[in-house]
Amino acid sequence: MSLLTAAGVSKSFAGIRALDDVGIEVAVGELVGLIGPNGAGKTTFFNCLLGMLRPDEGTVSFDGHDLSRIPTHRRAKLGIGRTFQRIELFGGMSVREHLLVAERAHRGEGRLWKDIVGRGRVTAAERERADAVLDRLGLLADAERPIESLSLGRGRLVEIGRALMTDPRLLLLDEPSSGLDHQETEELSAVLRAVNLDEGVAILLVEHDVAMVRALVSRVFVLDFGTLIASGPTETVFADAGVRRAYLGAES
Amino acid sequence: MLEDFIRSVFQGVPVGAVYALIALGFTLTYKTAGVFNLAFGAQAFVAAAVHWELHVHNGWNVAVSAAIAVLVVSPALGVALDFVLFRHLRAASSGARLVTTIGLLVAIPNITKLVLRFTRHPSTGGARGLFSGPDVVYRPFGDAYPITRDELVQLGVVVVAGLALGAMFRFTHLGLRMRAVVESPRLAELGGVNSARVGSFAWALSSAFAGLAGVLIAPTYQNVDAANFFELVIAGIAAAAFGSLVSLPRAFAGALGLGVASTYLATVLPTNSVLARGLKPSLPFVVLFVWVVIAPGLRGQRDVADPLSGVAPPPPASAADERSRSLTIATRGFWSVVGVIVAWAVFFAINDFWLKRIQVLLAVGVIFLSITVMTGIAGQISLCQAAFAAIGAFATTQLAVEQGMSVLVGMLLGGLVSALVGGLLAMPLVRIGGVWLALATLGFALFFHSVIAQLAVVNGGVSKPRTPRPLIGSIDFAADRAFIVLELVVFAIAATIVVLVRGGTTGRFLAALRGSEVAAASIGIGQWRSRVTAFALSAGLAGLGGGLLASAQQSVNYDVSFSPQVGLFFVVVVVTLGSRSIEGALQAAFGFVLFQPLILERALPWVINHIQPFLHVNAISGLFRDILFGLGALTFAKHPEGILEFQKRRSLNRIQRSIDRRKQQPTEAGSTP
Numbered sequence: 001m002s003l004l005t006a007a008g009v010s011k012s013f014a015g016i017r018a019l020d021d022v023g024i025e026v027a028v029g030e031l032v033g034l035i036g037p038n039g040a041g042k043t044t045f046f047n048c049l050l051g052m053l054r055p056d057e058g059t060v061s062f063d064g065h066d067l068s069r070i071p072t073h074r075r076a077k078l079g080i081g082r083t084f085q086r087i088e089l090f091g092g093m094s095v096r097e098h099l100l101v102a103e104r105a106h107r108g109e110g111r112l113w114k115d116i117v118g119r120g121r122v123t124a125a126e127r128e129r130a131d132a133v134l135d136r137l138g139l140l141a142d143a144e145r146p147i148e149s150l151s152l153g154r155g156r157l158v159e160i161g162r163a164l165m166t167d168p169r170l171l172l173l174d175e176p177s178s179g180l181d182h183q184e185t186e187e188l189s190a191v192l193r194a195v196n197l198d199e200g201v202a203i204l205l206v207e208h209d210v211a212m213v214r215a216l217v218s219r220v221f222v223l224d225f226g227t228l229i230a231s232g233p234t235e236t237v238f239a240d241a242g243v244r245r246a247y248l249g250a251e252s
Numbered sequence: 253m254l255e256d257f258i259r260s261v262f263q264g265v266p267v268g269a270v271y272a273l274i275a276l277g278f279t280l281t282y283k284t285a286g287v288f289n290l291a292f293g294a295q296a297f298v299a300a301a302v303h304w305e306l307h308v309h310n311g312w313n314v315a316v317s318a319a320i321a322v323l324v325v326s327p328a329l330g331v332a333l334d335f336v337l338f339r340h341l342r343a344a345s346s347g348a349r350l351v352t353t354i355g356l357l358v359a360i361p362n363i364t365k366l367v368l369r370f371t372r373h374p375s376t377g378g379a380r381g382l383f384s385g386p387d388v389v390y391r392p393f394g395d396a397y398p399i400t401r402d403e404l405v406q407l408g409v410v411v412v413a414g415l416a417l418g419a420m421f422r423f424t425h426l427g428l429r430m431r432a433v434v435e436s437p438r439l440a441e442l443g444g445v446n447s448a449r450v451g452s453f454a455w456a457l458s459s460a461f462a463g464l465a466g467v468l469i470a471p472t473y474q475n476v477d478a479a480n481f482f483e484l485v486i487a488g489i490a491a492a493a494f495g496s497l498v499s500l501p502r503a504f505a506g507a508l509g510l511g512v513a514s515t516y517l518a519t520v521l522p523t524n525s526v527l528a529r530g531l532k533p534s535l536p537f538v539v540l541f542v543w544v545v546i547a548p549g550l551r552g553q554r555d556v557a558d559p560l561s562g563v564a565p566p567p568p569a570s571a572a573d574e575r576s577r578s579l580t581i582a583t584r585g586f587w588s589v590v591g592v593i594v595a596w597a598v599f600f601a602i603n604d605f606w607l608k609r610i611q612v613l614l615a616v617g618v619i620f621l622s623i624t625v626m627t628g629i630a631g632q633i634s635l636c637q638a639a640f641a642a643i644g645a646f647a648t649t650q651l652a653v654e655q656g657m658s659v660l661v662g663m664l665l666g667g668l669v670s671a672l673v674g675g676l677l678a679m680p681l682v683r684i685g686g687v688w689l690a691l692a693t694l695g696f697a698l699f700f701h702s703v704i705a706q707l708a709v710v711n712g713g714v715s716k717p718r719t720p721r722p723l724i725g726s727i728d729f730a731a732d733r734a735f736i737v738l739e740l741v742v743f744a745i746a747a748t749i750v751v752l753v754r755g756g757t758t759g760r761f762l763a764a765l766r767g768s769e770v771a772a773a774s775i776g777i778g779q780w781r782s783r784v785t786a787f788a789l790s791a792g793l794a795g796l797g798g799g800l801l802a803s804a805q806q807s808v809n810y811d812v813s814f815s816p817q818v819g820l821f822f823v824v825v826v827v828t829l830g831s832r833s834i835e836g837a838l839q840a841a842f843g844f845v846l847f848q849p850l851i852l853e854r855a856l857p858w859v860i861n862h863i864q865p866f867l868h869v870n871a872i873s874g875l876f877r878d879i880l881f882g883l884g885a886l887t888f889a890k891h892p893e894g895i896l897e898f899q900k901r902r903s904l905n906r907i908q909r910s911i912d913r914r915k916q917q918p919t920e921a922g923s924t925p
Contacts, residue, residue, distance in 0.1 A: 052770075076776030088774075090767030101760045102775040112758050112785050116749055120756020159771075166775050 003028045009058035018044045020226045029200040033213040036223035081163030085174040096143040099130040102165035153184030170202045177209045260516035266403035268511020269410035270469045274488025275503040277461030284454035288687045291356035293485035297478045299463030300470040322463040330459025348889035359882025361478035362875045487536035534702040541695035545680045607732040611804040614739035617841035618797030622790040628831040630786035631766035633690040636697035638819030643670040644795025645802035649719040659722040663799035667792045674791020682783040697816040719802040747834045828884030830894030
């Protein structure tokens with residue numbers, strides 16, 4: 001069953017067609033990749049999926065809901081989590097606080113009066129849930145540390161943990177391996193595989209690192225110059241001559 | 253009717269032309285340095301004061317004196333500001349830079365007064381005009397449209413300056429380089445342009461524009477007073493905003509339009525009505541506010557970072573402190589002892605003079621808690637907290653005097669009214685955010701000042717009503733000490749609310765938004781609701797504090813306690829002394845109320861006179877308080893938690909480290925046999 005469907009998405013900037021009739025589908029519990037060389041329109045497409053940009057044409061729907069009129073912050077409540085290419089964390093908070101605030105936000109309990117009568121504090125149950133996720137990501141030892149003291153790789157795991165606290169059914173990951181070394185990329189891949197298998201969270205991986213994508217996903221879409229040039233099972237796509245050309249130039 | 257309009261054009265264009273100078277200069281620094289320079293009015297004031305001193309006081313020739321003020325003093329000031337401050341703040345947030353300019357706005361006029369021994373001098377205006385001798389009136393278009401020599405000079409100078417600026421941008425090498433820097437500083441640097449030097453030049457130029465405007469407009473004021481120049485700048489900013497802070501020609505047109513419109517408004521509205529008296533001076537603020545809210549170009553426009561700044565990492569946040577139990581107990585013990593001593597002094601030792609000040613201090617402390625919410629928790633700069641406090645003060649007084657309501661209930665209702673106003677005000681504003689939000693709140697504060705606060709329904713008319721003290725059952729809080737107890741209770745409740753909100757859902761959502769808006773949105777936190785809530789809560793606390801202050805002083809001292817300038821000073825004091833904590837708010841209230849009478853006028857002179865026999869010091873001028881806090885706000889970019897908080901934390905950490913070291917030594921000694 002299809003969870004995320006983008007159909008006929010087009011977007012132009014000042015006459016330049018950044019996306020031209022791009023359509024993808026992600027099924028429930030699927031691990032899918034979206035790759036493409038620099039400037040292919042990956043980030044533009046990603047932003048269209050999340051409502052940071054409004055597509056000129058085409059629709060994006062999630063679980064049968066048309067997303068075009070839903071503001072970015074409501075999409076999280078529908079079950080879409082995300083991470084950022086340039087890491088976005090909450091300065092001044094500890095690692096655990098990142099997860100706690102995400103869980104609160106997901107439950108939608110933001111009433112001022114509750115805070116004023118003293119019912120806004122962190123409960124033991126919330127802490128337990130946050131620690132369970134931290135444990136799975138291998139971050140439990142860092143729970144109390146201020147976020148600024150973490151390495152980029154760990155920070156990205158915190159982003160994933162934060163997204164997981166909102167009980168997503170789909171995770172959109174924007175180039176999660178950028179800036180990570182080989183070891184960190186391996187760890188990240190392992191975490192993503194586990195999240196996908198254990199909880200059935202569908203993942204759309206927008207990536208640059210072909211090796212990571214190849215090792216991880218079952219199906220892949222390839223963008224080049226704003227159009228979808230290939231899609232299908234990973235190995236079939238990578239065998240495709242057009243894809244090789246887009247990635248490796250005329251050399252092959 | 254038409255005649256009225258044409259006459260307004262004749263009278264309004266010269267005024268608008270001076271606004272245009274401000275708008276041009278303001279746009280210049282915004283574009284080339286990314287600094288939203290609220291201190292621009294202070295720069296204009298410096299030039300006007302220097303000119304007054306040389307020309308009027310010492311009888312120098314007009315041209316020489318004006319040239320020194322505009323061409324020497326002003327550019328030097330601009331370059332100095334760039335050199336000492338703004339060039340180092342490139343990586344700072346736009347909010348931090350805004351606070352810096354507010355600090356300057358407070359500090360510079362007071363430093364000028366101190367240096368020139370300058371107080372509110374009557375301006376050269378009235379009988380004198382720009383030149384010595386009476387102004388000359390020309391009637392080239394008939395008696396209906398007189399135009400004075402001053403106005404002609406204003407117009408002429410502005411036209412020349414505007415054309416020169418345009419020509420410089422278009423035809424000179426320097427202008428080309430400036431445009432390159434505005435377009436892309438990185439690229440300009442790669443092309444061999446020294447963008448720092450271009451930036452300095454822009455500061456000098458814009459400061460000269462400020463000085464020119466100051467010298468030209470000074471004669472139209474009653475006094476050469478910093479407040480007048482501040483309002484002048486608001487008009488200039490409104491015009492600049494009309495050009496979306498990018499287009500110089502549109503800013504120019506906006507300024508002229510504003511000048512004509514405010515003159516025309518004065519002729520059309522019935523004379524001596526509140527509207528006529530209030531709306532004419534407040535038109536720029538209204539225009540500014542409305543324009544910020546509706547302008548399509550400004551909506552969604554992110555704050556412009558300094559174009560010269562690279563991708564610099566944000567300043568590292570202070571690491572979480574780990575203190576041993578004994579140190580915590582020791583500091584708590586210390587403060588408990590201090591508290592007991594203060595309590596003993598308040599209830600048994602001190603006289604009326606100090607009792608009155610303690611009452612003010614506690615009420616101001618509640619008002620300052622509203623800034624803790626706004627700036628410390630929500631991370632926004634609001635410049636209308638004094639107006640919110642005034643709403644509470646007026647409401648409390650009116651409800652108690654006119655409706656015969658209990659004062660305490662009046663205070664609570666006053667707080668609610670203020671919260672409502674704050675929430676409504678925030679609704680269109682919070683999406684805009686940042687510097688624009690600060691500016692719109694300033695527009696509101698000035699509008700409130702010149703229109704709402706003048707209404708008899710609000711201020712109770714000429715017979716200023718006395719705000720009563722509360723009476724609960726048989727307990728009368730008319731006595732000062734009883735009232736202090738009541739204030740302590742109110743402060744404690746307000747502080748508890750702030751702490752609960754900070755640690756609760758709302759506070760943590762706001763902290764997340766402060767950290768990263770996009771990331772907050774990605775987990776489902778919408779900024780609108782959280783920030784409107786913060787605004788309403790903050791306004792409510794300010795209103796409550798305002799009511800308390802009115803009751804403490806038994807009247808609403810609007811000009812002394814609630815005017816927009818006081819509101820700016822509130823922000824400056826709180827961000828200097830600590831905007832993140834309850835302690836910070838109390839320290840700020842202490843600084844605001846007691847620093848002058850206790851430290852400057854008594855403690856410091858006593859110390860100075862006792863440690864050395866040569867120099868005898870009487871009370872130190874209150875100007876120093878304003879200068880000190882104004883300059884203190886300059887540290888905001890580096891220490892957003894407040895410089896005092898920072899120092900306190902650092903010294904506590906130092907003590908902790910020395911304790912740790914002492915503990916380690918014996919174990920090391922024990923391990924080596």
